[in-house]
Amino acid sequence: MKSLIIGGAGFAGGYLINELSASGHKVCATCLTNEKINQECIVRNLDITDKNAVYQIIEEFSPDCIYHLAAQSSVSLSWKNPQLTTEINVIGAINVLEAVKNFKNIRLVLIGSGEEYGFIRENACPLRESEPLNPGNIYAATKACQEMIGKIYSRAYKMDIISVRAFNHSGAGQSDIFVISDFCRQIAEIEKNIRQPEISVGNLSAMRDFTDVRDVVRAYRLLAEKGISGKIYNVGRGKAVSIQYILDTALSFTDKNISVVRDPKKMRASDIPIIEPDVSEIFRDTGWKAEISMEQTIRDTLNYWRNH
Numbered sequence: 001m002k003s004l005i006i007g008g009a010g011f012a013g014g015y016l017i018n019e020l021s022a023s024g025h026k027v028c029a030t031c032l033t034n035e036k037i038n039q040e041c042i043v044r045n046l047d048i049t050d051k052n053a054v055y056q057i058i059e060e061f062s063p064d065c066i067y068h069l070a071a072q073s074s075v076s077l078s079w080k081n082p083q084l085t086t087e088i089n090v091i092g093a094i095n096v097l098e099a100v101k102n103f104k105n106i107r108l109v110l111i112g113s114g115e116e117y118g119f120i121r122e123n124a125c126p127l128r129e130s131e132p133l134n135p136g137n138i139y140a141a142t143k144a145c146q147e148m149i150g151k152i153y154s155r156a157y158k159m160d161i162i163s164v165r166a167f168n169h170s171g172a173g174q175s176d177i178f179v180i181s182d183f184c185r186q187i188a189e190i191e192k193n194i195r196q197p198e199i200s201v202g203n204l205s206a207m208r209d210f211t212d213v214r215d216v217v218r219a220y221r222l223l224a225e226k227g228i229s230g231k232i233y234n235v236g237r238g239k240a241v242s243i244q245y246i247l248d249t250a251l252s253f254t255d256k257n258i259s260v261v262r263d264p265k266k267m268r269a270s271d272i273p274i275i276e277p278d279v280s281e282i283f284r285d286t287g288w289k290a291e292i293s294m295e296q297t298i299r300d301t302l303n304y305w306r307n308h
């Protein structure tokens with residue numbers, strides 16, 4: 001099986017290259033010219049806002065399956081630069097759809113986000129895929145838009161498209177703008193005595209669903225192999241935990257005595273109390289469920305920061 005990963009230099013991309021290679025796929029991954037892919041595979045430079053270049057890569061590699069991961073994936077940058085976010089996440093996705101339209105027998109896996117659900121109804125959790133989308137930020141709106149346009153292409157042109165709403169994923173190598181990585185980095189810096197023994201935190205009562213990135217990319221592979229064309233799938237653990245639990249777990253892995261300090265900059269006014277997906281669809285169609293424990297993910301992320 002030949003797999004093309006668009007956006008292969010990002011956090012999930014590297015793990016997906018490993019997952020697909022280990023399963024015997026021939027992998028080609030794309031990255032921007034200023035990025036680097038360290039995993040073993042065919043590498044091509046691609047900016048998805050260049051529609052001709054998207055077409056050419058697909059024509060050259062002739063994949064059986066394309067995983068579309070490339071995105072402007074920062075929520076905060078999406079507020080600062082909504083035009084760029086829309087250009088990459090919506091126009092870029094249309095460039096991929098337009099290119100794939102010209103080829104037969106390519107399965108396209110469009111990676112969206114749990115953020116698409118946005119301001120959810122009270123008691124709506126666990127969120128089923130049929131739940132109405134109510135995006136609360138520009139990033140989420142562009143991902144919802146990608147998914148809707150994908151659905152239109154799949155119906156109108158009979159294209160083989162699977163849409164994914166990926167919830168929070170974490171693991172070694174993730175940027176410290178995300179909570180698990182942020183806590184682990186701070187603890188590692190305290191251990192190295194380059195930070196005061198104080199960890200700064202935001203809202204600890206919010207409950208979120210976290211999955212190890214290795215489980216997430218396995219879900220992407222299984223969806224490509226066994227997912228039902230035209231369907232949308234939540235990818236997540238299906239069991240939200242509080243940020244307090246993550247903090248306590250991360251702190252339990254260090255011998256240092258660390259005090260916890262609330263940082264008002266990390267508090268969000270509109271924090272939704274709980275966000276948790278229903279993951280029965282993906283389980284039913286592929287047998288996938290998260291296997292790596294939260295504790296293992298936190299330990300691996302902490303060890304990553306200890307070594308970096």
Ligand code: A2R
Pocket residue numbers: 007008009010011012013031032035046047048049068069070071072073074088092111112113166
């Ligand atoms: O923004 P950068 O410099 O980190 O590069 C990102 C890249 N990217 C692009 N690739 C091609 N053409 C573009 N115009 C373009 N703009 C950005 O896509 C990055 O290397 C990659 C996306 O990876 P991450 O931002 O690390 O996201 P992650 O965690 O791997 O998530 C994969 C997908 C994304 O679509 C998320 O929105 C979704 O899963 O949750």
